Each structure stands twice: as structure tokens, then as C-alpha cells.
Amino acid sequence: MAVSPELERLQHVEPSRFVAFSFPNPLLHDASSPYGDGAGFLRVAVLDSPLRPPPAPAPRTAAMLVPAGRHRDWIFSTRAGHLHLLLSSQPQCHLSRLVLVGPELTAPSPRGVVSCAAARPDPDPAHARLLPLLLALCPRAAFGGNAIPDVPLLSFHDDLLRIAPVKVATGPVVGEMVVEDVAVDCTPHPVELRRRLRFKRTPFLVQTQVRLVRRSSPGDSCLLEALDEVAGGSLQPEVGGELVQPYLQAMASGLAVIAPSMDESFRLGDKPRCLCAGIGGGALLMSIRMGLQCDVLGIEADDVVLDVARSHFGLVEDEFLQVRVGDAIQTIQDFARKGEHDMNFRAIMVDLDSCDPICGVSAPPLEMTQESVLLAARTILHRNGALILNVIPPAADGTFYKGLIDVLRRVFSELYEISVGNGENFILVATASPVETILSDGSGSFLTELRTLSGGFLEHITRI
Known part of the structure; x- marks a missing residue:
């Protein structure tokens, strides 16, 4: 046989x-x-x-x-x-x-x-x-x-009702990637159309997900059929609104820890500077640029990923949203070594994954957890700034999460955690200085705008 x-x-x-x-x-x-x-x-x-x-x-x-x-x-x-x-x-x-x-x-x-x-x-x-x-x-x-x-x-079983591939591309760093439009079962809410980006090396990990809206709205009865239209001509990504992915909502919520610092920047007539390590389709960058009025610098290792973000996810660069191609961790270290005055970030948001061929998906890369790299990140933070990390502990290493918390405590002043609730992602927020209080009355302040982007995660920030 x-x-x-x-x-x-x-x-x-x-x-x-x-x-x-x-x-x-x-x-x-x-x-x-x-x-x-x-x-x-x-x-x-x-x-x-x-x-x-x-x-x-x-x-x-x-x-x-x-x-x-x-x-x-x-x-x-x-x-x-x-x-x-x-x-x-x-x-x-x-x-x-x-x-x-x-x-x-x-x-x-x-x-x-x-x-x-x-x-x-x-x-x-x-x-x-x-x-x-x-x-x-x-x-x-x-x-x-x-x-x-x-x-x-x-x-x-998943929540997808229909999948329509839009584009397959290959980048020099991430390899093959696919852009696909999907219909998502959001029961008890109506079906949503979304566009998402996935990498072949980590097929379960949705790099970016944004809502799709019609250029014209003939009615919900045609939502599923819209995915089958040639080139999806009647659909376009919703840009800068409420974040769709729960872990990105939780990352944005991490900014609540330093809300007084963000408000201080606005009172001084400045836009708070945020460094985003890892761009994907750019949903987080566009939301904090447009929804929170921040000055954003994004670092992405793969130029093809950036091309896809621009052409399929609505990423638009302007005076207050700039992107660079390069190694984000090396860029943080270079900024710290040069000591440039304008690298005074209110927040550094790290969304970098590391695919171990043996143990599956994890985040951030081990290099990002080194004390020297975390010290470099603290060096380029504003005195009241914060490092916000998306963390997926490796399945084969039960000590990773505890070890990361230990090294963050040695480098930073205070540490907060947000559980995404999916059994995989945790968001860690490490502050450069002590934080007196969070989630105080945010009427008319930065927190008011933040709540519109981040779902209910502001209520689940805990100090550890």
C-alpha cells in the first residue's frame, strides 16, 4: 500500500x-x-x-x-x-x-x-x-x-460567513500575505463587512482588520453579495474610526494610563508624539492620528506591507503621520543613542510578533524583551510617557510572561495590564514615572475621545 x-x-x-x-x-x-x-x-x-x-x-x-x-x-x-x-x-x-x-x-x-x-x-x-x-x-x-x-x-468554527480574496502579495521580510474581504457574524448585531490582512507565516494572526463601508448604500440585503463584486468596487475601508480588533482596542486603551500627560501636551498647543513599532495595515496609526489628534511615527520592516496598507486599508501619510521602512527595535536603539531632542515620545506602542517555527506565534520578539532595548525605549519617552506592548506568550514557554514583567519592573516605574479576553493577547503598559490616578473624570478631555476608539477596555486596566 x-x-x-x-x-x-x-x-x-x-x-x-x-x-x-x-x-x-x-x-x-x-x-x-x-x-x-x-x-x-x-x-x-x-x-x-x-x-x-x-x-x-x-x-x-x-x-x-x-x-x-x-x-x-x-x-x-x-x-x-x-x-x-x-x-x-x-x-x-x-x-x-x-x-x-x-x-x-x-x-x-x-x-x-x-x-x-x-x-x-x-x-x-x-x-x-x-x-x-x-x-x-x-x-x-x-x-x-x-x-x-x-x-x-x-x-x-469561526464567525466568518463569507471570504473573498482581494490580493496576494509577497514581501521581502514577512513573505506571502493576503488581503481578503470577509462577512462577519456579529450576532446579536448585524453582519459586518471587514477587510483584513494575514501573513502566511502566521495564518491565524489577523494583522489588521477594518470595517468596509459602501460608497453608496442600497441596503443591507446586498451586503453578502457585495463581496462577490469584481474588485469590490462598491466597498471601501472605514478609516480612523473605532478600532475593530479587540487587542488594538486594548492597546489604545493603554493610553488612558497617561491621559494627564496627553492632555498636558494638548494644553501646550502640541500634538502628543506616538511611536508605533509595527504597522500592518495601519488601523492603529490612523485611529490615533485622526481620532485622538496625535503626531504619529510608524516603523514597518517590510515595504510591501506599507504598499498594501496604503492601497487597501486607507493609510494616508501627512504632516502628522509619517512612516519609515526599517527594523523598529533597531530604530528605537538608534534614537536613544543619538539622543535627538524631537524623539520625546508620549507613547511607544509595540505590535511586533515573532513566529517560532517550533512553538507557534508569540509577541513581542525576544529581542524586545532585553533590558538594554527596554532602557533605550525609556530613554526616548517623555518623562510622563508609557511603553505599550502587545504580548502573546509562547505556548511552549510558561515563564516568558513572568520574565517580561520582571524586566519591565526593573526598567520602568509602574506596570499595568489589560487582558484582551481571547486567551492569547495581553497588553502591558509600563510608565516612565509614577501615575497618581487613571480614569478620573474625563469629561471634555483626552479620555472622552479615547473611549470612542477602544470599546470597554478602559474599565479593565489593572495595576500589577
Whole structure:
């Protein structure tokens, strides 16, 4: 049998091993198949966890059917996406191995696909048809005591109703990226159309997400159909308004800690200067420039990302919003070394991710957590300024978050935390000087404008 060499290799769990192969479709002509009758062969991808499993009688294996129409999505077609699926299921399942089953990647994918984000058990009748294959893919140790292991079939659900790819580009730093328009289920609120940017190296991480609005508004009944229009001609990004992504809302909320300092700048007739390390599609920059009237400098490592931000997300540079191509961490160190007077930032906002090929997505990069880099950041801050960090602790390193907090405490005066509530992102706010109070009466002040951008996160800032 053609697959036997692969099966031989898979008899034992080997951390981070990834194997993909074609297999005759046992769901062909079966009513339980989500892929119709056209797929004679399936793509079977097997990934072993990079994490050391907890003590258990036997390694656990689970499987997932790729949602119909999503097989070419990087979430399901790349090792990086597969790894995120496996790691996101760990708190419930403690998996040693995750098997993805779906159409071969050469199968066509429609322009607009309806999606079926958590993994959860699904009593799909296809499970019985796939069970012989799934048992054959279990490691030998799973059959201890002549027991037949349970191989649950997990399902993937998200809030997307439709996806329409807009542009695929490749940058010299981030690699392949995709701009796509999506219809999002916002129950109990109406469906929203959004444009988002994703990188292939981190397919689960939405780099930027903004609302789409019609150039003319014929009515909500045509919202879904608008995504299928050629080039999305009737849609345009909403620029400078309320932030859509919760973690960006939380990052903006971090400015509340230094609201008196921001107000002081306005009273002096100045616009508060903010340095944004990492731009993506530019939603955060445009919101704090237009919504908060700040003077913004953005640093982005990849010039193609900047081109995409300008052409598809409404990023517009002007006297008070400037962008540079370069390494943001090196730029912070260069500013500190030169001691330039105009580098007196009220806020430094760091939204940089680090994709470890073994452990998945994390943020910020390890380099940003070094004491010398944090000292450089404090050097270029206003005396009443703050460093605001988007943090995604690595799944394989339980000490990362505590270590980052410890080094921030050594360098800065006070430390605050905002939990995004998604189980992944945390926002840390480190101040250069003590803060007497936050969230005082903000009537007519900077806080009033900040509340319109940042949802309800201002109420969830805690000192640590």
C-alpha cells in the first residue's frame, strides 16, 4: 500500500514532526461527505505536538475535517496553521497528535466561500467512515493493554460567513500575505463587512482588520453579495474610526494610563508624539492620528506591507503621520543613542510578533524583551510617557510572561495590564514615572475621545 512508509514512521510520536500525503477518499459518494462527490483523494496531514505531554496512560490523537471550501486557506494548508490548531486545542484535549483531513490542495476553491474559534467535539457521521484511517495513524503506544484508542473528531468554527480574496502579495521580510474581504457574524448585531490582512507565516494572526463601508448604500440585503463584486468596487475601508480588533482596542486603551500627560501636551498647543513599532495595515496609526489628534511615527520592516496598507486599508501619510521602512527595535536603539531632542515620545506602542517555527506565534520578539532595548525605549519617552506592548506568550514557554514583567519592573516605574479576553493577547503598559490616578473624570478631555476608539477596555486596566 502506497501509504505504508508514512504509517511506519508514524508509529511513534516525534515532537514537531509533520507529514502530509494523499489517501483514497473513504467519504466518496457518501451523504456525510462535506466535499461532494468530486474528491477522489483526500489530503491527510499529521502533526505531532512540540510540547511535552502531561503524564498520561497513552498519547492522545484527534482529527479534524477541514471546513468545505477552506482547504486552501493557510490555516488548514500550512504547517504553521496546523500547529496553531493543535496548540489551541491543548487546554481541553492535551493532544500528542492532530490529523487534518480535507480535499487535496489542487482542488478548486470558490472565490466566496461560506465558513462552517475553537475546536470542539462534533458527532459527524463521517467519523465512522474515517475511523479505520484514523486508528492507523495513532501511535503504537495508544493501543496499550490492547485497548482501542478514542480518536475524537474535532470541528472548526469561526464567525466568518463569507471570504473573498482581494490580493496576494509577497514581501521581502514577512513573505506571502493576503488581503481578503470577509462577512462577519456579529450576532446579536448585524453582519459586518471587514477587510483584513494575514501573513502566511502566521495564518491565524489577523494583522489588521477594518470595517468596509459602501460608497453608496442600497441596503443591507446586498451586503453578502457585495463581496462577490469584481474588485469590490462598491466597498471601501472605514478609516480612523473605532478600532475593530479587540487587542488594538486594548492597546489604545493603554493610553488612558497617561491621559494627564496627553492632555498636558494638548494644553501646550502640541500634538502628543506616538511611536508605533509595527504597522500592518495601519488601523492603529490612523485611529490615533485622526481620532485622538496625535503626531504619529510608524516603523514597518517590510515595504510591501506599507504598499498594501496604503492601497487597501486607507493609510494616508501627512504632516502628522509619517512612516519609515526599517527594523523598529533597531530604530528605537538608534534614537536613544543619538539622543535627538524631537524623539520625546508620549507613547511607544509595540505590535511586533515573532513566529517560532517550533512553538507557534508569540509577541513581542525576544529581542524586545532585553533590558538594554527596554532602557533605550525609556530613554526616548517623555518623562510622563508609557511603553505599550502587545504580548502573546509562547505556548511552549510558561515563564516568558513572568520574565517580561520582571524586566519591565526593573526598567520602568509602574506596570499595568489589560487582558484582551481571547486567551492569547495581553497588553502591558509600563510608565516612565509614577501615575497618581487613571480614569478620573474625563469629561471634555483626552479620555472622552479615547473611549470612542477602544470599546470597554478602559474599565479593565489593572495595576500589577
